[in-house]
Amino acid sequence: MAGPDERWAVAIDPAVCIGSGICAATADRYFHLVGGYGEVRESPVAADPLVIDAAESCPVEAILVRHADSGEIVAPTP
Amino acid sequence: MTIVLGALMTVHAYPFRADRLDLDPKYAELRAGEPLSRVQLPFGEEAWLATRYQDVRLVLGDPRFSRAASVGRDEPRHMPQSRVSGMLSMDPPEHTRLRRLIAKAFTARRVEALRPFTLGLADSYVDAMIAKGAPGDLVQDFAEPLPAAVICELLGVPFEDRDRFQVWSEAIISTTSLPPETIVEYYQNLFGYIATLVAKRRAEPEVDDLIGALMRVRDDDDGRLSEQEMVQMIGGLLAAGQETTTSQLPNFFYTLMTFREEWERLVADPALIPGAVEELMRFIPLGVGAAIPRYALEDVAFGDVVVRAGEPVLVSLASANRDPDVFEEPDALNIQRRSNPHIGFGHGAHHCVGAQLARMELQVALTVLTQRLPRLAPAVPPQELTWKSGRLVRALSALPVTW
Ligand code: HEM
Numbered sequence: 001m002a003g004p005d006e007r008w009a010v011a012i013d014p015a016v017c018i019g020s021g022i023c024a025a026t027a028d029r030y031f032h033l034v035g036g037y038g039e040v041r042e043s044p045v046a047a048d049p050l051v052i053d054a055a056e057s058c059p060v061e062a063i064l065v066r067h068a069d070s071g072e073i074v075a076p077t078p
Numbered sequence: 079m080t081i082v083l084g085a086l087m088t089v090h091a092y093p094f095r096a097d098r099l100d101l102d103p104k105y106a107e108l109r110a111g112e113p114l115s116r117v118q119l120p121f122g123e124e125a126w127l128a129t130r131y132q133d134v135r136l137v138l139g140d141p142r143f144s145r146a147a148s149v150g151r152d153e154p155r156h157m158p159q160s161r162v163s164g165m166l167s168m169d170p171p172e173h174t175r176l177r178r179l180i181a182k183a184f185t186a187r188r189v190e191a192l193r194p195f196t197l198g199l200a201d202s203y204v205d206a207m208i209a210k211g212a213p214g215d216l217v218q219d220f221a222e223p224l225p226a227a228v229i230c231e232l233l234g235v236p237f238e239d240r241d242r243f244q245v246w247s248e249a250i251i252s253t254t255s256l257p258p259e260t261i262v263e264y265y266q267n268l269f270g271y272i273a274t275l276v277a278k279r280r281a282e283p284e285v286d287d288l289i290g291a292l293m294r295v296r297d298d299d300d301g302r303l304s305e306q307e308m309v310q311m312i313g314g315l316l317a318a319g320q321e322t323t324t325s326q327l328p329n330f331f332y333t334l335m336t337f338r339e340e341w342e343r344l345v346a347d348p349a350l351i352p353g354a355v356e357e358l359m360r361f362i363p364l365g366v367g368a369a370i371p372r373y374a375l376e377d378v379a380f381g382d383v384v385v386r387a388g389e390p391v392l393v394s395l396a397s398a399n400r401d402p403d404v405f406e407e408p409d410a411l412n413i414q415r416r417s418n419p420h421i422g423f424g425h426g427a428h429h430c431v432g433a434q435l436a437r438m439e440l441q442v443a444l445t446v447l448t449q450r451l452p453r454l455a456p457a458v459p460p461q462e463l464t465w466k467s468g469r470l471v472r473a474l475s476a477l478p479v480t481w
Pocket residue numbers: 165166167177229314315318319320322323326364370395422423424425427428429430431432433435436
């Protein structure tokens with residue numbers, strides 16, 4: 001999986017987010033709610049499984065995590 | 079600034095009245111004048127009650143409020159026995175470990191794939207009602223089998239066993255409708271049934287349903303899921319997947335009958351249905367009262383009220399959903415409401431895992447009923463309808479209908 005220097009680009013699709021608050025409650029370090037909807041605090045970030053936890057827990061798969069260099073999708077898995 | 083402490087405040091007996099689907103005006107009073115109030119449920123310790131939208135969201139979404147801290151406390155309760163709540167008694171990151179394993183099966187995309195199956199089922203129940211002739215019972219003929227069949231398909235539980243597990247499922251929402259010993263017995267039966275099912279399924283672990291998926295996680299074990307956790311999770315989903323939606327569906331229809339012109343608009347324009355589902359979720363106070371307290375891990379101020387570390391806070395979703403600071407004309411049913419950030423499915427880490435599934439089922443139900451039975455109407459006057467009692471969730475015992 002993630003190497004030590006790996007960086008991930010994290011984005012939330014605002015058109016898809018339903019404001020469940022799950023990402024912010026799961027991974028407060030990376031996500032917060034702005035005006036009731038999920039937002040990424042910063043991107044790219046150093047690879048951290050917690051980001052995947054949040055992306056895999058989003059009920060509408062609005063969170064996309066990619067390798068910052070290759071653009072390859074890390075989460076969500078199909 | 080004066081700081082108000084709980085010990086000096088009047089304690090309200092709770093829950094407030096929950097007559098039919100009415101929301102006790104007490105909530106509006108508290109929201110306006112005493113947004114954090116003191117309440118005493120029939121069992122357990124005294125608690126705070128939050129009634130404003132912003133406060134409710136804060137309590138549900140902020141890591142300073144914990145569910146795990148309720149373990150070992152005399153939790154405020156509607157029933158004598160303590161709760162068997164699994165995931166609902168954990169905080170992230172422990173909660174995340176379990177939740178992630180099932181979240182995938184309930185995403186909007188996975189649920190969408192079940193829509194044609196659900197439509198087919200709903201159609202077949204309407205066919206059966208028509209074949210049998212009016213009056214029918216919308217509860218027994220439609221609202222009970224539909225969510226049960228869908229959750230069975232998603233989990234991989236045989237629907238033929240419904241007569242057994244549907245009875246046991248009542249345990250998760252019963253307060254006094256069942257004696258405490260029966261609740262314990264039903265839980266044991268439910269979990270025992272699932273354990274047997276899982277054991278049988280060991281022979282065919284590759285099947286693509288949630289039981290199969292969880293078994294694969296369990297079998298390439300890295301300590302992520304214990305056998306008992308798996309059984310309790312499946313049992314919990316089977317029960318939760320039925321009781322709530324089965325209760326809410328007739329509530330939807332009952333409400334639309336009180337606002338018949340909204341029903342007529344749905345008949346004329348099915349594109350309004352998704353918005354109507356959200357509005358009905360907002361408008362209907364499904365619970366008889368707030369039920370699942372969060373414990374403060376540190377002191378948290380709400381205006382001049384301070385919730386001390388270690389104190390429990392109950393949150394009223396129904397009251398939050400009628401907060402005039404957020405919803406224009408909150409006490410009116412408006413299926414074309416432009417902004418509707420209701421929290422009928424909760425908020426934060428425990429936001430209902432079945433929310434997308436319930437939405438899809440409720441949309442399908444309204445679509446099929448409005449299109450196939452546009453003249454659907456109660457067969458008896460509203461005052462003759464009987465409501466279930468002794469449960470956390472409001473529901474009709476039966477809803478006789480003609481069409
Ligand atoms: C109209 C139908 C439904 C309503 C109104 C509803 C409402 C809710 C609410 C308000 C919560 C949050 C409780 C809290 O945080 O205190 C919740 C959690 C939950 N719901 Fe639902 N629900 C519905 C349908 C379903 C269905 C169909 C399922 C199962 C597939 C389900 C399974 C769950 C589970 C497992 C949790 C706990 C989640 C966790 O702790 O992470 N619900 N539900």
